[in-house]
Amino acid sequence: MGILLAITALLAWGLGDFLIQRSTRKFGDWIALFYITVFGAVILFPFAYHDIKASFTLHAPLLWLAALVILAAALFDFEAMRVGKISVIEPVMALEIPAVTILAALAIHEQLNFSQLLLVIGIMLGIFLASTKSAERFKNISTEKGVWLAICGAVCMGTSNFLFGIGSRATNPIVVNWFTDTFLALVCFGYLATHSRLKDIAADWKGNKRLIVNVSFFDKLAWVAFSYSMLYIPIAVATGISEGYVAFAGVLGLTINREKLKRHQWIGFAVTVISVILLALVTDR
Numbered sequence: 001m002g003i004l005l006a007i008t009a010l011l012a013w014g015l016g017d018f019l020i021q022r023s024t025r026k027f028g029d030w031i032a033l034f035y036i037t038v039f040g041a042v043i044l045f046p047f048a049y050h051d052i053k054a055s056f057t058l059h060a061p062l063l064w065l066a067a068l069v070i071l072a073a074a075l076f077d078f079e080a081m082r083v084g085k086i087s088v089i090e091p092v093m094a095l096e097i098p099a100v101t102i103l104a105a106l107a108i109h110e111q112l113n114f115s116q117l118l119l120v121i122g123i124m125l126g127i128f129l130a131s132t133k134s135a136e137r138f139k140n141i142s143t144e145k146g147v148w149l150a151i152c153g154a155v156c157m158g159t160s161n162f163l164f165g166i167g168s169r170a171t172n173p174i175v176v177n178w179f180t181d182t183f184l185a186l187v188c189f190g191y192l193a194t195h196s197r198l199k200d201i202a203a204d205w206k207g208n209k210r211l212i213v214n215v216s217f218f219d220k221l222a223w224v225a226f227s228y229s230m231l232y233i234p235i236a237v238a239t240g241i242s243e244g245y246v247a248f249a250g251v252l253g254l255t256i257n258r259e260k261l262k263r264h265q266w267i268g269f270a271v272t273v274i275s276v277i278l279l280a281l282v283t284d285r
Contacts, residue, residue: 002232003280005225006241010276012222014248017081019215024082026211027204033074034188034201039216040181040223048178055171056179062170066163067183073160074184076153084146092150094127097243099158100165101236108166110234115282120240122275127243129268158239164227165235173227177220237283244276 023032056063080089097120104110112120167176192198205212222245229238 002229002238003241003283005229006233006238007276007280009222009226009229009238009242010244010248012218012225013242013245016215016218016222017245019211019218020078021081023211023215024078026208027200029075029078029082030188030191031197031200031204032215033078034185034192035205035212036216036219037181037185037188039213040177040220041185043220044174044178044181044224048174051172051175052178055175059167059170062163062167063176063179064183066160066167066176067180069156069163070160070180071184071187073153073156076149076156080146080149080153082146084150089146089150091128092147093154093157094124094243095151095154096158096161097124097236097240099155100161100239103159103162104165104235107162108235110236112234112236113282116234116237116240116279119275119279119282120236123240123244123272123279126268126270126272126275129264129271161226161239162235164223165230165238168227168230173224173231176227177223181220233283237279241276241279244272 020032020036023035026032027035077093080092101112101120164173164176164180189198192201222242226238226242229242
């Protein structure tokens, strides 16, 4: 079950990230994040209602920390995708995997065996190859727009993945997602209100309903599936499998934009897929 949920997160995040880039370029970071989090807060509330009080009473610090870290991660990630090239930004996001692996090992002593560790490294290598259009671009990577934002976003997102994992185990996945979405939606609303941009919410909604609903649905499906997957399998394994979305999103960005994939990108995509499948098989034993 954990493997199936992690793969669901992989597919949903791949589509979600591709749509997030379109959303941030249309609406800006704060409005795009507002739409996504309001969707999650409203949709998940009926399922979280009965557990909210008990969960918050027992685990308030954990929920607040998860909310604050995911806010930072989302803003770094959204801004990186808005200003940068998806074929440069997505490989950097693979840094989520070592970040969450190190945190899980240090904080809760969750260790990967040799086979799992080797396959996680394979996923990282495959992601890098599949998402990298040209090695020339990485000779001066520090000058590429959005790269340092993506690095900060990857570290924050790896930390949030870990917090969602232990938060889902301490409370339940729906409560963690609902609380963080509600917090982010309120922060976004406050920011937009103080910058006189509330009118833009309705205006953007009128002309882009389909994009907004699609990006919100796929992003929330990914987070819920990922959170549930960590109830069944190690946090680092769930992250490693679901992180295959980076290669998927990178390939989507290149193919839908009608750019030809190079040989190393096809190799990277194949390495990622094979590593994800083998990691699933090894972990399922």
